[in-house]
Amino acid sequence: MMEHDLAYDAIVIGAGHNGLVAAAYLAEAGKRVLVLEAGSDVGGAAVTAEIAPDYMSSAGAHLLYAWPQRIEKDLKLAKHGFEMASRDMVTVALDKDGKHLVLPASSRADIARLKDRSPRDAEAYGPFMKRVQRYAGLLQPLLEKGLPVPGEGAKQAATDALSLIWRFEKMGEEDRQELGRFLPASMAQVLDRTFEDPLIKAALAMDATLGHHMGPKSPGSAYQYIYRLAQQNIAGGKMGYPAGGIGALPQALARLIGESEGRVRTNSQVRHILVSPDGRTEGVVLTDGTKFHAPIVLSSLDPRRTYLDLLGSAHLAPEQTRRLGSWRMQGACAKINLALEGLPIIEGLEEREYGGRWLIAPDMTAMERAFVAAKRNELAVDPIMEIVLPSYHDPRAAPPGHHTMSILLPHVPYELEGGWEARRDEFTKRVVDAVAVYAPDIKIKLIAGEILTPPEIERRFGAPGAGWHQGDMSLDQTLLFRPGYGLSHDEGPVEGLYLCGSGTHPGGGLTGEPGRLAAAHVLEGGSAHV
């Protein structure tokens, strides 16, 4: 029997981690799933790759900050070889003078460091975190389930809304007003009201802007902070790094699917979603003309590509075409992965802090400058960075004594004035120089490196515009608006088509949640078709 004659219960387009999570849940429920991936490897932006022979790094995403243990348990990923190397990584805001800050400042020593920089901030920190956690607590239940669709099935919607209103009321007048001011505010406004130390402000502002097309002064960035907090809380509140690098996660998911009745097929780019004359999904066609049939299709691509390119707007209502036309996917970033002959020495850093998530962001002004530079298609004078040492967590990532460094650079223009080809080296040099301010020996220890410019990230990971999330996570593109009425998981424009990527609720980052929720929708609502 030829392979395209095989009947599947469901087809998943794209083997990014969300597509794989969705497929794995379906496979676990006994469905025959086929995952089709355009690239030669699974994982999307979540892959482990060689920088040079024997030196491995997480090529794209490099940190699990919101990966829910619940999914690990549901899918028994440990059985399929998935293991975390670290589960409790701290954030280290690097300081030029060695007075680094560790966040969250939970231990006495960490608070002492904060006090050392600013006694006032040390006092403000606890109440601030409590407050923002309360706000995140309000959002969290909305991210844990599929959002209700207005109109039909409004009962659940009503319950959810009432529960939200009740919790909102319970907050008390002062908190409510504060939240009202908070949501549309910029993170800089919020932080300037609360703290004085530029470093802690920058460190907190990083979580509000990383991966977003926003600087600390952008209105709405405070909301991004709350959103990320809620995502982190769902995941247990800790950052971690998997053994084998980020790529180990999709690999384990793919193994699970392969061991079930499902199948993951790489080098299979989907060109079209097939629709029957009565408006139901029938399957897909690949660019090489191969057809696969299934009554259910889940797409882990962003809504725009899914609906406009693969489905075709002829199947959409004009309201939907308009909505998708204005879907914003910005916030390009770059990656630099380095192979080092030894551990880069940073003055004042304690041993365990080498396993942390380092931030190079001295103050919010530098961050805002980097954002503004990117908006103008220019390079930042002082690049902003998030750094992880994969080899610190995973000794297999480098030969003994050697190390790898993964540098994520937000606020890098997709289209660079003068062109990326001409300015790659200049950019790399700027970044290495900037790291050397903190780790002066890095230049001597450097043996190899790879740079991924935004266009390369787009090409290699299939991330449109080199953005993180398949669509900005601003208020108008989250929750019910991700991606919008009649376009979300459970009520697509054609029957049997679901979105399961980070372009749908509850959004981006390595969370697997869009995939999990989409699978739940298929299994609950769509069970009649499977």
Added chain:
Amino acid sequence: MSNILVRPDFEPEHHNDVLEKHAPPRADLFEAARDILPFEIQAEPTCLHSFAATVCRTNEWAAWNGYTTPQTYVSLASEYEALHAQAALADMSWLTKYRISGPQAEEFLQKLVTRNVAALPVHRAARVFFCDMGGKIVGEGVLFRLEEEEYRLTVEGNHLDWLDATAEGFNCAVEDISGTLGCLALSGPQAVSIARQRFGDAVAALPAGHAVWAELHAAPVYISRTGSLGREGFEIWVDAEDAPVIWGSLLRHHKDLLRPAGLAACELRRLERGIARFGRDYFGAECAVDPEAARTPYELGAGAFVDLEKGPFNGRAALAKAKEKGAEWSLVALEVSGGEQANFAAVYCGDDRAGSATSTGWSPVLCANIALATIRTETLAADEGFNVHAEFPGEVAVRRARLPAKIARRPLF
């Protein structure tokens, strides 16, 4: 609208239900002082503007669909009479016109409108509605099929953005050609005979909804047996540059039979025909501030224009549900008793508010106040009769009375 015909023996005091004897002064005495908002100023001239202006004796103009058009030329009474007894020529160039062409024009239109476009032959016209996802009307108009792959859609309001969003993914072009095309409505009992003399037998014999190419003074004209002014009427579609020639020629050659008619007479005639007007009798889904103010075709009594079986189109799912559920609102024609022109808006069923009249007028031929009103469907089945709270404009004071009203068949005349 001026008081053009009052039954001489009519005295409002005969109504024993006079609500107020000593009423406050008329509110509309101060109407002229109303401020005009900047976005309300619409003064685009039609291609016939200067020619219409020379025969417009009253200098009463109306802003209509973004254009300036005469309200009356000489008097409402004479223009209305022409429409009923002889023939009238009206400038309808203010209509919005879209040209839709290309290999997938038909597929696009199938998706856009609720009616089956595949069944529309070349040189035919059909009234169409287009709806949003919720089944609410976004716009309505008349669709002409000019060629196998070319259509013209004439509407009121601006819907280019909606058409573009719908056309996404179809191999067809949508162009706004409003400014390049004039439209003259020829209507009235003598219209057919005028058409025969000027354009020939083929035009005169056109059945309703059909269209044909003809020529006048070497100008190509497309003539359709369409229009909202009466059963005996044509619409003459002509290049904007040629429009004045046709206009002048028709009026000159048939001056005994044919008069120009302004918007006031046309609107009154439309009301008598019982035809609801977009933007007046109901709001388009895209401009209704309150979504409740938008209507489905079923609520307009235009269910016959929805073909749920023809395949997918915008709003089909919602319309199927709406049909099953039944219309909450119904657009109806009302005839209000009492032989004097009255102003009214609210419609009551017994003492309960049932809905609102959106177009009202005094029909001399029926000698009655008539209206188009949107009322709650459930009130149609009620035993109690309808009534309106009418105001009779007097010199300074208003007289008020409750007048019985009854649902009338459309067209009323």
